Amino acid sequence: MKRLNQTLFAIAIFPVILVGCVQRTVYVRQPPPPPGAVEPAPEQPAEVVVTEAPPAPQVEVRIAAPGPEVVWTPGYWAWHGGWVWVGGRWVRPPHRHAVWVAGHWGHRGHGYVWIGGHWR
Numbered sequence: 113m114k115r116l117n118q119t120l121f122a123i124a125i126f127p128v129i130l131v132g133c134v135q136r137t138v139y140v141r142q143p144p145p146p147p148g149a150v151e152p153a154p155e156q157p158a159e160v161v162v163t164e165a166p167p168a169p170q171v172e173v174r175i176a177a178p179g180p181e182v183v184w185t186p187g188y189w190a191w192h193g194g195w196v197w198v199g200g201r202w203v204r205p206p207h208r209h210a211v212w213v214a215g216h217w218g219h220r221g222h223g224y225v226w227i228g229g230h231w232r
Contacts, residue, residue, distance in 0.1 A: 160226040162191045166217045172200050181205075185212050185229065206231050 166189040174184055187200040205212070215229035 160191050161220070161223045162217075163223045165224060166191075167195055170197050174200070175202075177202055183210075183212050186214050188215055188229075189217070191226070 169189070170187060172187050177184070181204060182202040183205050185200055185203050188198055189195050190198050203212070210231045213230055213232050216227055217224040218227050
């Protein structure tokens with residue numbers, strides 16, 4: 113009788129265990145960008161405050177520009193619970209004479225605040 117109860121319990125609890133252990137992740141495949149397309153400029157929240165100084169910028173290797181109408185935006189350190197390097201990239205400016213002003217970490221009080229880059 114004890115063995116039967118254990119078997120019934122196992123049969124009853126198995127679907128609950130199975131459902132509780134499944135993580136569902138939905139991935140959406142984006143179509144590839146057309147040849148020569150350029151990603152939009154990276155953005156970071158304006159009020160990230162960190163108590164430790166960011167590391168020195170990394171030396172980046174610029175790949176060849178995909179076209180004459182693009183501007184290089186340098187990489188930067190982002191804070192995501194720890195320092196993460198976001199590599200530089202070529203981007204298309206919003207208008208012909210736009211100039212990219214790079215974002216930077218400014219010292220404020222006892223911490224550092226991210227001041228995002230923008231087009232001028």
